[in-house]
Amino acid sequence: MKHTISVLVEDEAGVLTRIAGLFARRGFNIESLAVGPAEQMEISRITMVVNGDDRTIEQLIKQLYKLINVLKVQDVTTIPCVERELMLIKVNATTSNRAEVIELVHVFRARVVDISEDTLTVEVVGDPGKMVAIIQMLNKFGIREIARTGKIALVRESGVNTEYLKSLEAKV
Template identity: 80%
Template sequence: MKHTISVLVEDEAGVLTRIAGLFARRGFNIESLAVGPAEKPGMSRITMVVPGDDSIIEQLTKQLYKQINVLKVQDITEVPCVERELMLLKVNATSATRSEIIELAQIFRARVVDVADDTLTLEVVGDPGKMVAIAQMLNRFGIREIARTGKVSLPRESGVNTEYLKAQSSLEARF
């Protein structure tokens, strides 16, 4: 199972290197990594997606707390969260296919951020599933390049679990 781990750290040189080293020494892969300033000056938030079962994640959490600059570690996998990712996608676009690509972009609420004679570059923001879906749809035109950020995530203060609501509405639609 993939777990989303949120780590609040002091913004000091080498913190990310020590955390990544901790994972590497234990043979764990980090599938997604996003780092940026947090809500207070001098703090950063690291959001990681890590494969592993609950006991492995618990062990990693304990190891993270032993790091000097780590302030808070939270496994937010089962917590209702707002999750987003950014993807830039450069796709082949001829004069014959350009309008169809733009229509698909609009369906996914993607923005065209660069136009060239033979390509379009799109900016897509949303949950990781949306990234996979638009890439699959645009694959037939020929994707030249993709750049994706790691997933960023914050717990929902409302406590509303939108993933649960999506699952429920999809079940209701079937019946």
């Protein structure tokens, strides 16, 4: 199962290397990694997506806490969260299909950020499922390049589980 791990660390040289080394020594592949400043000065938030069962992830979290400069570790996989990812995708768009590509981009609430004679570069922001869906839809036009950030996530203070709400809407 894929787990989303949020780690608060002191913003110092070598912290990310130590965390990546811990994962590598245990044979874990980090599927997604995003690092950036957190809410306090000199603190960074690292958001990682890794594969593993609950017991293995629990052990990994204990090991993370042993590392210097690690302040807080949280598995947010089953906690209601706001999750986002950013993707830039360059797709073939000739004069004959450009209108269709742009219409599809608008359906996904994405936006065109660059245009050339035969391509469009599109910026997509949303949950990881949205990324997969737009890639599938744009594949028929021919995708030239993709650049994606890692997933970022913050716990919903409201506690509202939007996945649960989506499942209720699907039943209606």
